Amino acid sequence: MRKFLLMAFAALAITARAQEPRQVEARKDATHKEWKSHPTWTLDRLKGFRMKKTDPATDRFGGWKVASYEATGFFRTQRIDGRWWFIDPEGHPYIFKGVAVFSTGNSERQKQALADKFGSRAAWAEAGMDMLRAKGFNGLGAWSRVDEVRSSENPMPYTVIVSPMGRYHGEHLRKFGGKYLKHGWQNYRFDLAMVFDPRFDELVEQELSRIEKYRDDPWLIGYFTDNEIPWVDDALDRHLTLLAHDEPAYLVVREWFDRRKGKSARPEDITPEDRSAFSAFYFETYVSKVSEALRRHDPNHLYLGCRFNQWKDELDNPAIFEVAGRYMDVISVNHYQRWTPDATEIANFGKWSGKPFLVTEYYVKGEDSGLPNRTGAGWNVHTQQERGWFYQNFSIALLRSRCCVGWNWFKYMDNDPEDSTADYSNRDSNKGLVKWDFEPYEEPLELMKQLNDRTYRLIEYLDEH
Numbered sequence: 001m002r003k004f005l006l007m008a009f010a011a012l013a014i015t016a017r018a019q020e021p022r023q024v025e026a027r028k029d030a031t032h033k034e035w036k037s038h039p040t041w042t043l044d045r046l047k048g049f050r051m052k053k054t055d056p057a058t059d060r061f062g063g064w065k066v067a068s069y070e071a072t073g074f075f076r077t078q079r080i081d082g083r084w085w086f087i088d089p090e091g092h093p094y095i096f097k098g099v100a101v102f103s104t105g106n107s108e109r110q111k112q113a114l115a116d117k118f119g120s121r122a123a124w125a126e127a128g129m130d131m132l133r134a135k136g137f138n139g140l141g142a143w144s145r146v147d148e149v150r151s152s153e154n155p156m157p158y159t160v161i162v163s164p165m166g167r168y169h170g171e172h173l174r175k176f177g178g179k180y181l182k183h184g185w186q187n188y189r190f191d192l193a194m195v196f197d198p199r200f201d202e203l204v205e206q207e208l209s210r211i212e213k214y215r216d217d218p219w220l221i222g223y224f225t226d227n228e229i230p231w232v233d234d235a236l237d238r239h240l241t242l243l244a245h246d247e248p249a250y251l252v253v254r255e256w257f258d259r260r261k262g263k264s265a266r267p268e269d270i271t272p273e274d275r276s277a278f279s280a281f282y283f284e285t286y287v288s289k290v291s292e293a294l295r296r297h298d299p300n301h302l303y304l305g306c307r308f309n310q311w312k313d314e315l316d317n318p319a320i321f322e323v324a325g326r327y328m329d330v331i332s333v334n335h336y337q338r339w340t341p342d343a344t345e346i347a348n349f350g351k352w353s354g355k356p357f358l359v360t361e362y363y364v365k366g367e368d369s370g371l372p373n374r375t376g377a378g379w380n381v382h383t384q385q386e387r388g389w390f391y392q393n394f395s396i397a398l399l400r401s402r403c404c405v406g407w408n409w410f411k412y413m414d415n416d417p418e419d420s421t422a423d424y425s426n427r428d429s430n431k432g433l434v435k436w437d438f439e440p441y442e443e444p445l446e447l448m449k450q451l452n453d454r455t456y457r458l459i460e461y462l463d464e465h
Contacts, residue, residue, distance in 0.1 A: 019047045021393075024386050026339060026364065026379040029429075030372055038339040040393040043451060046461065055456040061157055061219070062138030063092030064456050074300045075157070075221045077329055077356055083402040083463070084356035088157075089218040095399075095459075096157070096221065096358060096406025097452050099132055100141030102149070103412065105436060107419035113437040121148055124438075128412070129156050132433075135445045136452020141360060141408030142224055142307075150217065159304060160214060161224040164207040164290060165193055168200050190242045191230040195286040196249040208293035215298040222302030224332060224360070225290040229306060231314040236278035240267045256281060280319040284327075291327040305332035307360050315345070318352045325353030330405060334361035336377035339390075341397040350403030357403060361410040364390045366444075369430035371417060376429040378410075388447025395451055400462050409433065409448075 021039040043049055056066045063086075069078060071091030078087050086094040104114050104124060118124040125148035139157040140149060149155050169188060194200055214220050232238065239253040257265050260274065291303055305328045308314045315333065324331055331353050335341060341359075349357040363378040365371070366387050373380050381387060391409070398404040414432035415422040433448075434440045451458065 030374045042392045054453045059090045061088040063088035063094040096139050098139040098141045098408040099412050100408045101411035102140045102144035107416035135449040155219045163226050164204040165226045167203045193229045196252040211298050222304040227307045228309045276319045283320050284323045287327045302329040304330045307332045309334040321352035325355045331357040332360045335359045346401045356405040359407040363410045363431045365430040371430045372428040375425045384443040388444035391448050392451045
């Protein structure tokens with residue numbers, strides 16, 4: 001009897017724990033001394049979730065063979081019973097569990113490791129995709145080596161990023177000697193995207209014309225245009241007070257503002273309503289140009305957006321999302337600053353735009369990796385195991401929203417910390433699923449696989465709870 005009671009109390013204790021999230025300590029980066037505890041939901045803490053049962057069989061694209069919808073031969077989106085999905089080329093529902101920057105690195109040590117372990121980049125691509133599939137991933141995010149992916153006999157769904165504003169930005173950085181006057185964190189002059197400059201129109205056509213080679217490829221999910229453009233809330237003020245009065249952008253904005261006010265208006269006349277209306281006009285100028293060119297050069301594939309990322313600007317701006325929903329098939333968001341996606345915030349992405357969203361960057365860094373972890377927007381945690389727990393917690397929150405169609409971990413590989421040419425924000429930090437020499441981080445990968453292999457079942461569970 002006593003043994004039975006002990007077993008019963010143990011079962012009750014396990015059940016109680018299963019209804020509570022884990023507590024995981026994290027800090028912003030290695031320069032911050034303060035660690036804070038964050039509630040973290042993992043699959044084993046979800047009451048009644050059946051861990052032993054995995055997802056139904058998938059087709060060659062990674063879509064689930066549980067239901068069939070219209071098969072167009074290309075990826076598309078569809079809202080079914082209140083939940084958004086990608087629908088793969090064979091007509092099956094698909095959640096994009098992706099990895100960004102599927103690439104081999106550029107340092108001499110990485111080139112040598114590639115030669116030693118794989119012999120060729122083509123062989124690396126085959127082995128790398130096999131590893132990711134084995135861990136439950138089913139697609140590749142931005143900046144991946146798509147030429148090797150496309151030439152494979154067993155490719156993965158992939159995305160392409162095209163950067164007309166990035167090209168314009170680069171030209172002007174060189175013009176100003178690598179630095180803009182009064183530039184912001186992305187180094188745009190006055191944190192303004194020059195969407196009204198005729199040179200930008202030329203670059204849109206030049207850059208978007210390059211996508212025609214992909215138009216008949218069923219493995220392509222769709223396109224991103226640019227990355228993290230600073231869509232600042234006070235763009236109207238900046239155009240009118242910081243630009244030279246003979247610049248094309250100033251002249252367009254001056255005309256727009258005077259027409260709106262019905263007079264020769266001054267910056268002092270700007271109201272919050274003016275700023276909101278201008279942000280819509282400003283953003284629509286960009287998105288209308290790139291989407292028209294994209295759909296003209298490739299009418300078959302999805303427009304996945306321009307990768308919003310600023311919480312105090314575009315991510316809390318309904319006017320921008322409303323415009324985005326008129327032109328984009330999917331809203332893309334690089335999601336940092338939040339340990340767990342906030343339910344209200346991400347619900348607004350879908351409510352304001354009327355479209356699904358895709359998280360295109362997020363990560364945490366493990367301090368047991370041996371890397372300094374002093375840079376990058378993602379959190380620092382103590383261990384690789386906690387990186388895997390973070391992945392589960394983040395994914396569960398996204399799927400609760402019913403308007404998220406996937407996520408792309410940033411990124412496949414750690415940079416070589418000895419490579420002084422690597423982007424500073426990536427150079428010394430543990431963002432990868434594999435080390436700089438292609439050695440996998442098995443502990444987080446196994447926890448990622450645990451969720452990836454049960455995503456459809458998790459959706460069923462969340463929809464019932």
